[in-house]
Amino acid sequence: MNFWYFWFDPINFIARWLTGLLTGWGLASWLTSLIIQLVGAVVLISLMMVFDIFLVWVERKVVARFQDRLGPNRVGPFGIFQPFADIVKLIIKEDITPDGADKVVYNLAPVLSLMSVLLLWAVMPLAPVIFGVDLNVGALYIIAAGSIGTLSIIMAAWASNNKFALIGAFRQVAVLVSFEIPMIATMLIPTILAGSMGMNEIVQGQQTVWYVLLAPLAALTFLIAAIAELGRSPFDLNEAESEIVAGFHIEYTGMKFGLFYAGELLHAFTFGGFWAILFLGGYHLFGLENLGPLVAVLILFAKAMFGYWVIMWIRYTVMRIRIDQMLAFNWKFLTPVAFVLLMLTALMNALLRPASSGIYIAGMLLTNVVLGWIIVEILSGFGRRERQKAEGVATAAASAHR
Amino acid sequence: MTTETLIWLIPLPPILAFFLIVLFANRSKALSHTIAVGAAFLSWLGAMIVFVRAIGTPELGRTPFASFINWIPTADTWLKVGVQIDPLGAVVLFFVAWTVLMIFIYSVGYHNFGQPKGDHDIAGLPPHGASDEHGHHVPSVEPMYSRFFAFISLFAFGMFTLVVSDNLLTLFAGWEIMGLCSYLLIGFWYAKPSARDAAVKAFMTTRVGDVFMLLGIAFLYSATGSLSYRDIFQPQVLGALASVPTPIFGLSAAGLIGLLLFIGTIGKSAQFPLHVWLPDAMEGPTPVSAMIHAATMVSAGVYMVIRMFPLISLDPHTMTIIAFIGTFTAIFAATIAVAQNDIKKVLAYSTISQLGFMIAALGVGAYVAAAFHLVTHAFFKALLFLGSGSVIHGMEHGVLHTGNHEVDPQNMFNMGGLRKKMPITFWTFLIGGFALSGFPLLTAGFWSKDEIFTEAFGTGHWIVFITLAVAAFLTAFYTMRQITLTFLGEPRTKEAEHAHETKWTMTAPLVILASFAVCAGWVGIPQDFLGLHLNPTWFHEFVGSTLSVMPGAAPFSWIVLGTSLVVALGGLFVGWLVYRNVASVEQDKLQIPLLKNKYYFDEIYSAVFIKPATWFADAIVYQTMDKLLIDGVLHFFGKAAQAIGSVVRKYIDLLIINRTIGDGTARVTQWVGKNLRPIQSGRIQQYMLVSLIVLLAIAGLLYYLLAIV
Amino acid sequence: MIPLSWFLILSAALFSIGLFGVLSRKNAVAILLGIELMLNAVNINMVSFWRYGDVSQMAGQVFAIIVFAVAASEVAVGLALVISVYRRRNTVIAEELDLMKW
């Protein structure tokens, strides 16, 4: 019985045990709850950091497969201990602070960068009973944490006293501030569908049907905005090795660079997780999550890994685009699409909600399909015009040449 | 669908077509004419159904198809509008629907649909032809094709409204819509100054008649409180109207109203003395001439008089005036027609003359005869006009072929021998011409004209009878002159040699109308013709039943029959005889200046009305009233005000206001500004500091003051 | 429980500090920073009055949000102006931008 209690509510089980223990020591109740919350946060963060190490390996392995290589395969079976070797390497490197750097800010930036990612896990509902806090403004919280990441980038770049870093930061900040808009707009779509901004309620709202079925275009838009937010290819022009060497973390060495790197990987995985939560049903998988919270956590991690894999897939397949193309893409395409989606979804949701669930799902899906079709038509028309213009220029040039 | 509903719906398709073409279809020529012809066809269909039901309904005269709605509330009653089809309305609807449909179809060909765009055609001028890829000159399509169909659709709406309405108000509305369309269509080629002038002339001249007609309607409404035929033609109402005297010419109210309404007809049906606009109206495209100025609109004037016959016939004076005007117009226009060289002008004067026949028939009380001639005339005159349009079209083809644009394709002396080139046009034109002349027994014109003669003779109007007989002789003469000059003999010009037959869209209406020009008369063969005892005259029975008392038919007379045979056959023969060998204008003995210049009516009007009016406007109104009197007063005021102003300026403005107040304040302001200048340092923070200190000071002061209180 | 006065005193202090910044800083951007401080002081007041009054009356929060909007607009336009001025005059020192004087 004790075991089943643990199995179905492990966190509360441990919390109750700890409370008993600590009050037994004679501590004040507020101190006890504070300690327990701190312990919870520390445990969660530590787990994520360890998982981050695993992610390094995943990333290196996957990219290798994408590029038709083997990837790390010397340290341990399948090279699984390669990240530890990397860490050792990073730690023993010389820690350089450039001359003319703003030391405090310079050292604060990588911490903030990783912190902004870890903050996100506070609202991540891992299982029905395993979550940090159930904020009623969870969706906004994600954006808020993301803005701290933006801040860390600009701090790092400015403190480095380096032109390349500053250029990278400018680009990144412009991109982040811009892509926040479609991101918020598409995050509001699950919010509308679930009737709440809280992550838990959004996940619970997907008990019967995942929102990716109701709003596939929103899922796609969110993914694109998330990739831009992450600064990964094709939107990785904050790093853009071939142009500005490494962007904002050009001057960082050793473990400080490691923090940025780890933060980036974990960030990608986290957004995979949020993608799963907002659109892919979170820990729901045909009732399997009822077997126990740990199963639910596994399901969620698998889905998050899928999202992470999609992000990687795009990263290693698509080439980088220019900053002006990127901003134009956002302001002239993604933002309008996101707003149209938002309005249309709200409207259709209000119209179809009273209908039976079959009609509701079919109607929402149909709306998305029709809108997608219209978007594709508009895009292809635009593309045709551009192509004709280009061809016209080419023929004109050719005739002039002749 | 009940017949009443159907009658309501008859005028609708053309107006819808008008809006559709104007708003949506004006880019596509094919769509425009499809809409217009389709609308005309729908109206035709409705009209035919109504007509068939009407002739199948016994006692239609007593209980016509009628339906009305309350429209405008007047004090304690309603101004009603509605539709009504009685036997007269039915036959008018019949010929209107047919001619309108025919002319719509004809217009498609007339405006060269399917031909290429002109090389240098501009909107507002007739098309000049185009060159195709082989360098041949071919006719070019009308640039304002859609506009034409929109206008004639609107016109058709007006005509149908006029025919189906059961009261004078909607009749007048249709009447005026047609007036507008007439203006628009005469001036269709608005880039031609002559077309513009003709349009304005037509509009202004008919306006004179319309004003009197409106007066008549207003008088009628004030006298009876209703405009609907049903109410007006009540015996007690008519009796009251006939017995009320008016101070004008000693006419009764009925007579005066009838006279006023008849003046409207004079304008619309181009009777003397307001006939001057109709010949000039030939500047419009030929389908327009056919439809508006021969078949329908000018008939509307006659229709109105026939419609109001129970009222008009109450006063013998009015009837005398009507008879006089009609008879005079008939002979007068016929004499002018004899000397015209333009193929359309001849027909225009012929139209005036024939309308005179109808009016004269009404004047002698021949109600049915007038209606009969109205119907037959509409068919054969539309046929003649369309035929002339076909001839002109063929001639234009010749002109395009030779490229000699000096040759007028409308002048009959440039034609000749066209019967071989344009056989269908020739034969149909011949039928129409014979119908117009009253060729015995076969043609419709004979029967209707004969009936008018019989009535005039039978009622003892000798002068009318003889005058009309002479006019009929002249009619036959100029008709044969026209046919001879146009179709018989040898081509007088190269252009005539190269003319050829027009398209089926133009010839098909000709053939259909030609059959009507023959057959339409057979419904009106008198019962005792030649002393035989035939079936009762169907037309007489049917239309006559419109009146509350069936008019009696005048007895058959050998004198009348002989007269009508002599004038018709004699006129035709003489015409052929005289013009058989005429090769040029110089050989024509009838080019009498007096006739050629239409008795100088335009000049007389110019001298009598226009010149004095211009003189009055210029000399009296402008020079004396405006410049001398009004401007003088105004100038006086202006001068006086200026004088007062200069005094004020000198002693008050300059001295006190400028010197003391103006300069003084400026100086003070300048001084203050100079001394306050350092405050404006341009530093935002300093401003803020100062304003904050002031705020704190005032807040403290206020608090202090409030605390004390 | 925290008394309302603490919040009010804090916001008054923050407001005064912001005011000092606005009045004293040379750099135009820094002046805008001071304005942000003042706006935040106002917002603290709004929210605390909401909390310490009738919580079902949302006016305090609503106007806090409107202050957010105003602050965002003000910063956007203000900084755009500063950058524009810098391009033309090559300085952002408020005292040197005294073109609008006599």
Add this chain to the structure above:
Amino acid sequence: MTVLQIFFLIVALVILGSSLMVVTTRNLIHAALWLIVTLFGVAVLYAVLNAGFLAVVQVVVYIGAIAILFIFAVMLTRKELRDRGPQLNRGWWLNVIIALLTFGGLFWMLQSWNGFSKTAAAFPSSYDALGQLGNALISPNAFVLPFEVASVLLLAALVGAVYIAFNPPSGDSRK
């Protein structure tokens, strides 16, 4: 003194200290970063006041947008990264007096108000402040008009900012 009061005092100290740094520090980037600390402190205060939504919005709008814009502006309006020389106007001591006077005036005014030191009723546990706020913002009986006006203001500011900062492609304004 309860835990919450201690917590408040700490936050208040952070806010005041960092805001003082904002107005006094020489390095403008540091001033902007200090501003972020202040804003974060204010966000915490909102959370203490049960206005969670405002706290998050404070972070999103102020830290995520406004502060970043400030740092941008600072970077874009200098030729070198360091600020040299005094950053305060000459008569800054006068401004200290003015600020102190303002504070004194405000304090004096506030303490004369009888609701000055009242305490709040406990926050109703099931009260959905966020939902109420949302309703109030879009309810025609409440604040929909100010809300719309604010949105129009934002739009105008957007257009205005783009227009002002737009660098004409040709022209000699950039020297």
